[in-house]
Amino acid sequence: MKAYPEPLDQLIAALSKLPSIGRASAERIAFYLLKQRKEDVGHLSQLIGNFKAQIFYADHCHCLSDSKQCHICTSPSRDRGIICVVESPKDVISIEKTGSYFGTYHVLLGSLSALEGIGPGDLKIEDLLERIRKDKVREIILALNPNTEGETTALYLARILATLPVKVTRIAHGIPVGSMVEYTDQATLSRALEGRLPVKT
Amino acid sequence: MKAYPEPLDQLIAALSKLPSIGRASAERIAFYLLKQRKEDVGHLSQLIGNFKAQIFYADHCHCLSDSKQCHICTSPSRDRGIICVVESPKDVISIEKTGSYFGTYHVLLGSLSALEGIGPGDLKIEDLLERIRKDKVREIILALNPNTEGETTALYLARILATLPVKVTRIAHGIPVGSMVEYTDQATLSRALEGRLPVKT
Numbered sequence: 001m002k003a004y005p006e007p008l009d010q011l012i013a014a015l016s017k018l019p020s021i022g023r024a025s026a027e028r029i030a031f032y033l034l035k036q037r038k039e040d041v042g043h044l045s046q047l048i049g050n051f052k053a054q055i056f057y058a059d060h061c062h063c064l065s066d067s068k069q070c071h072i073c074t075s076p077s078r079d080r081g082i083i084c085v086v087e088s089p090k091d092v093i094s095i096e097k098t099g100s101y102f103g104t105y106h107v108l109l110g111s112l113s114a115l116e117g118i119g120p121g122d123l124k125i126e127d128l129l130e131r132i133r134k135d136k137v138r139e140i141i142l143a144l145n146p147n148t149e150g151e152t153t154a155l156y157l158a159r160i161l162a163t164l165p166v167k168v169t170r171i172a173h174g175i176p177v178g179s180m181v182e183y184t185d186q187a188t189l190s191r192a193l194e195g196r197l198p199v200k201t
Numbered sequence: 202m203k204a205y206p207e208p209l210d211q212l213i214a215a216l217s218k219l220p221s222i223g224r225a226s227a228e229r230i231a232f233y234l235l236k237q238r239k240e241d242v243g244h245l246s247q248l249i250g251n252f253k254a255q256i257f258y259a260d261h262c263h264c265l266s267d268s269k270q271c272h273i274c275t276s277p278s279r280d281r282g283i284i285c286v287v288e289s290p291k292d293v294i295s296i297e298k299t300g301s302y303f304g305t306y307h308v309l310l311g312s313l314s315a316l317e318g319i320g321p322g323d324l325k326i327e328d329l330l331e332r333i334r335k336d337k338v339r340e341i342i343l344a345l346n347p348n349t350e351g352e353t354t355a356l357y358l359a360r361i362l363a364t365l366p367v368k369v370t371r372i373a374h375g376i377p378v379g380s381m382v383e384y385t386d387q388a389t390l391s392r393a394l395e396g397r398l399p400v401k402t
Contacts, residue, residue: 049246
């Protein structure tokens with residue numbers, strides 16, 4: 001039995017494919033849009049249609065940007081001598097939100113994965129080496145994910161960078177703030193012990 | 202601090218306004234779209250942009266339709282002598298999904314509400330009366346919501362329809378299938394008692 005008119009049915013089907021939207025939410029959104037003013041719906045349609053053409057991976061650092069030069073790299077208040085290496089543009093956003101990092105970023109656009117067939121040539125490693133040479137970089141902070149792919153990538157990068165006159169560090173892994181020792185998994189706890197720091201008094 | 206490029210930020214803000222989508226889901230959807238092929242994203246944009254122009258409230262019955270004549274009203278297999286009166290087009294879908302109703306529908310596009318200032322003139326009551334006269338309707342089934350607005354609307358309609366040569370019925374209110382007497386609220390239970398039917402043997 002055909003319950004919805006065709007255009008509505010197609011929209012609901014398309015919305016259901018989006019992450020975190022199920023069939024029921026898609027129906028709710030479609031009916032919501034049906035009630036909105038035509039201009040507002042047209043605006044949303046345009047935003048979706050145009051944003052892909054307006055967003056690039058910036059040259060050199062591969063952060064998401066609306067121009068070829070990323071606003072972090074070009075900011076006079078950022079220290080271009082420190083580069084934080086991350087896997088995806090989302091990681092940049094997360095670190096920016098902390099408000100406690102004032103260097104620049106380098107997005108690898110992935111991590112080494114034998115399973116998915118992603119090798120060093122698929123990541124933006126060459127660009128990173130070029131930046132280190134050009135910008136007289138003093139420190140590379142590896143902020144890769146603590147999983148198999150991230151660890152492999154970190155190890156690979158650390159070996160390559162060891163030949164260059166640059167300090168290589170990793171962000172600390174340990175007990176999350178607000179969590180408890182009792183409930184922390186063994187892998188995290190052992191990393192927290194390895195990464196122990198002298199107490200300042 | 203500006204974390205996202207402008208077009209991405211605007212899209213996330215627009216998506217967050219949709220029902221059942223929070224900020225986190227909006228970000229997830231935006232990044233998902235960023236990864237999709239340009240044609241697929243363009244298709245979604247077009248669906249959203251065009252569907253409002255392609256969906257109408259059908260003449261006479263005010264069901265949602267992609268033409269001026271609703272497919273239920275024009276179907277030869279539907280009994281035009283029975284009209285089920287509902288508040289919104291969504292109710293039509295719900296009843297259609299049961300697959301056990303073969304009459305037609307009439308959508309009021311709302312319910313009487315003193316609080317929201319919705320009077321009889323704001324609902325599609327005139328059209329209903331005209332259909333009853335024209336189509337020689339035998340029965341009107343009121344399927345309004347069991348809340349203050351729905352009850353008021355049902356009472357109002359019942360009084361108007363009493364002057365016409367048509368049978369007026371209401372869908373039953375009672376214990377939902379799969380529920381238990383013990384956990385049923387008092388209002389529902391008392392309606393279930395009022396609506397009791399003789400047991401067929």
